[in-house]
Amino acid sequence: MHNSPIATADQEAHQNPALLHHFATEEQQKDAASLGMWVFLATEIMFFGGMFCAYLVYRYWYFGDFGAGSQSLNVVLGGTNTAVLICSSLTVALAVRAAQLGQQKVIIICLILTMLLGLVFLGIKGVEYHDKFVEHHVPGPGFHFPGHVPGHPDIPINQHHAQIFFSLYFIMTGLHALHMIIGVGLFAFITYNAMRRRYGPDYYTPVEVAGLYWHFVDIIWIYLFPLLYLIDRSK
């Protein structure tokens, strides 16, 4: 098509190198990318939704055992991680703004800060996983979670039910961490492109779309944190 001598209108449209051949205008391309990410996030909600549903059922059935499991999590580290993630959401938003304004250095700084915060989150999560491993709270043959149900010194914790809590804990936070790792990889790629000055007021869709993804991963954590760490902290 682009070899044809008559396609002048097309060639004009092709002047922005980021405009792909099958889109008529840059606006159409940007709208498509943005809608694509929103639709993808809807599928992600359903993906995590299955686990939230399982959590809901077992929290209702095994109320006390879930409370006990929740109390054993390190709320200081979890809280710190929440703060770290919220800060990273800010740096992403600033990166998008910088891209819209064409401030090349600021884009790169904000993206690197985001990745660093993401890595801090993953590091803290690793420390938490390590603690659980040492305490034998990882589901499997070595699982051991002694004690009694909070508020009921006479009811011992049911090992099976506590194991379900920790199974859900590890799968939910594990899949969340996997999404974080994918996000950091995504930003590494975008930072590389930002260093080649790919983004500016004319074209910042990848920064914005990756930012949407990152905010979504943050929001998942905003739900995971109270459900896993805070359900039984009243005393």
Next chain:
Amino acid sequence: MATAVLESGERETYLNKEYGIKSWLLTVDHKRIALLYLVSITFFFFIGGFFALLIRLELLTPAGDLVQADTYNKLFTMHGQVMVFFFLIPAVPAVLGNFLIPIMIGAKDLAFPRVNLLSWYLYIIGGALMLYTILNGGVDTGWTFYTPLSTEFLNTHVVTAGLAIFVAGFSSILTGLNFVVTTHRMRAPGMTWSRLPLFVWAHYATSIIQLLGTPVLAITLLLVVCERLFHLGIFNPALGGDPLLFQHLFWFYSHPAVYIMILPGMGIVSEIVCCFSRKRIFGYTAMALALLGIAVVGFLVWAHHMFVAGISLYAAMIFSLLSYFVAVPSAIKVFNWTSTMYKGSITYQTPMLYAFGFIGLFTMGGLTGLFLASLGIDVHVTDTYFVVAHFHYIMVGGMVMAYLGGMHFWWPKISGRMYPEGWGRLAALLVFVGFNLTFFPQFILGYMGMPRRYWDYSHSPEFQILNVLSTAGATVLAVGYVLPMIYFLWSMRYGKPAPDNPWNAAGLEWMVPSPPPTFNFEEQPVVTWEAYNYDEIKEEVPVAQ
């Protein structure tokens, strides 16, 4: 704008633009990816069909004499998993939808061509895992993976089968995502929502189900895999888990999955019925809304698979009622196809024969679905051949009929060649006769009480005659399926070159050359007409030679 011409003097098309294995495996052209899918799903269709024939051969005699009981369990499991996840779900969207949606809405490609290619690779990775599972001895959980059977008590390849379907699921999600964004953002000027062909509406509704349902299956299978690997107990009652939770999550996807299979088929039938009746579709808006209605209500009926699993009576009553509601949009569709044909100028080409088959068989499948949605009858026929017959009427009688009809209808566009009409009609007839001979006896078998998934029925030899009929039908059906593959391949070399619009049909896809050039349209089309404007097309369907 001049048509691009190759050095050999031929017109440049998506097929002859480039040659070589790389030009196919790295293509981002939606039409080439559709053909990649066509080859892959056909491969899996014949693997699944092979298992089906072995099942039918075993049931020819009451005694379990052809294969061992364990082997039989593997046969029906892998038949189900291969057919559902590697043929029925991708077939129409990934082949015909992929090929046609961009052309029908006047776009050069889908919104995300590279994502489209990625979805094919995910399908291939999932398919390879499934093949690995089959070659290593298979899996025997039933296609439903019910826990704790699948997680605790079986020593077969549940993990690789689960991962295969997990990966293939993401292929399905990406296809749906591409279709939704494409339909929203890539329509040509003038192609308003009320001018969209119903084929596109059908895929839009299908995509919504793929997007919202498939992730739930993905997480469910992931939990099954984790549970099996690490003995977690989330779905194991011995460890405090809830097998009913598994069934709820599984059917939350797997019931709407039936609509992933049937809705695109409905889209195809709408196109064919209009073309071969030379009339605008009756009740366009109702047809489009019915598609969306099925997609929405289809999400609210899943627990009718669990009436005897121990859910509460009140839940069962509500799910029973909601299941009846699906009949309303389904009936609207059947009535409107019939009304479209009423006083139409009908011709009986191969695609129309398949469309007739679809309407009749889908109606029977749908009506027997109402039997199963009613609590009392369901208890009597649960897990019998009645259920098997019912869902095969929908999936094979409905979806496969529509798929074959669509393949014949658009084959001239896809390949640039005509298929032999006489052989086409013969194959359509064989499929219809073979299908009914295979599955109608199963309704009676089920009502008489023959359970599904049994390898030996020597305690009740009176079932044999109906089973022999069914096996005979399966043989006819097999011939009916092999024939089109042979003459489609034959026509690619020897078929008559197809004109751009062999059926004098309405729609943008018939205004581009056959086969289309890589970017579909030489110039951006502008749509100024309603869909199915057959009242403005004076030519009839050309008489077949």
